[in-house]
Amino acid sequence: MATAKLAVLGTFIALLGSVSCQTQSGYGGGYGGSSPTPTPTPTPSYPSPAPTPPTAGGLRVGYYDDKCPNAEAIVKAAVEAADAGKKAGLVRLFFHDCFVRGCDASVLLKPTSDNPQPEMLGIPNLSLRGFEVVDAAKAALEAACPGVVSCADILAFAGRDASASLSGGAIAFAVPAGRYDGNVSLASETLPNLPPPFADVPRLKAMFAAKGLDTLDMVALSGAHSIGRSHCSSFSDRLPPSTGSDMDAALAAKLKADCASPTGADNTVPQDYRTPDRLDNQYYMNVIGHKVLFASDAALLKSNETVGLVYAAAFSQKAWQYKFGEAMVKMGNTEVKTAANGEIRKVCGFVNKPYSG
Ligand code: HEM
Incomplete structure (x- = not known):
């Protein structure tokens, strides 16, 4: 291994x-x-x-x-x-x-x-x-x-x-x-x-x-989880008393406390407590240290296909x-539209002509 x-x-x-x-x-x-x-x-x-x-x-x-x-x-x-x-x-x-x-x-x-x-x-x-x-x-x-x-x-x-x-x-x-x-x-x-x-x-x-x-x-883009916040409801299944989560115990306790007050399950918390507003490779150190919020983040450490990429990053x-x-x-290349099947909207919230199904 x-x-x-x-x-x-x-x-x-x-x-x-x-x-x-x-x-x-x-x-x-x-x-x-x-x-x-x-x-x-x-x-x-x-x-x-x-x-x-x-x-x-x-x-x-x-x-x-x-x-x-x-x-x-x-x-x-x-x-x-x-x-x-x-x-x-x-x-x-x-x-x-x-x-x-x-x-x-x-x-x-x-x-x-x-x-x-x-x-x-x-x-x-x-x-x-x-x-x-x-x-x-x-x-x-x-x-x-x-x-x-x-x-x-x-x-x-x-x-x-x-x-x-x-x-x-x-x-x-x-x-x-x-x-x-x-x-x-x-x-x-x-x-x-x-x-x-x-x-x-x-x-x-x-x-x-x-x-x-x-x-x-996929592993490189996941580094975006070094910035921004998450709602507690997105990872509450990984907090005590639930079992089966390998989250660092101190982080789990902190998240549990932060999610408990003042309003409960839909508080938000930083994705990266160390450098919350910095897009950096701290995310990968968090993955290695079991200090990430989501099971999908933690999974990158558990698969032979991704663990080496995590350490490399x-x-x-x-x-x-x-x-x-x-x-x-x-x-950004994904399924890009052209003049043949798209338009240049006048305002971003609405199409130029009503949706026709
Ligand atoms: C690998 C699969 C991914 C999963 C399962 C995932 C899931 C999530 C979830 C559940 C949240 C928190 C939402 C909330 O509760 O408020 C979140 C936040 C975020 N994700 Fe992802 N994500 C993934 C990949 C990505 C990618 C590829 C990017 C960008 C390149 C990205 C950028 C972000 C950012 C920046 C936030 C924080 C947003 C904010 O503070 O408003 N994620 N993600």
């Missing part, structure tokens, strides 16, 4: 070492010079996301340069004005958008008489936040360049900018754009597509694979930061 772990760890670090040495032109951060391996071999399966990233639906970096030159700056300003909680919410919004019907801003659609049960009313989405940041960005964009920038691209830029901000600029990557907005949004599609907090590794792997993401992407902050950005770009 120990040998297997070391082998996976070595492979992971070598893999990330290879991408770390590729050109990162146009990046504000990432890691260039200090590769963990001295003589890396470029790995075709993990190409750099810039300057010619692998994209779906004709996405490309700099898509708005000639259409709305300040588009990315406008989104960034809106994100910068938000507090750390909403920034965490924006990272999660992007994930929840992409996993249900692709990255098409379907998660932003509000209930209407035509469509009373959109995605945002699905159980996993009831705790989403950051919508007002997207709305503020969209209002500013419509004033600058009416009808040009999609809400789906705003979500992708905002997820990137929130990640950059919460990592102190260390996670910085170029976002290919050109997504169109979808006009179908169904609450019934959320539970089948979004992983639950009690999922084990086979289930997590299958749900990420369904979106074109592999185990390495804990070992190399820079390697994980790079891979996180790369996986965000990859997630």
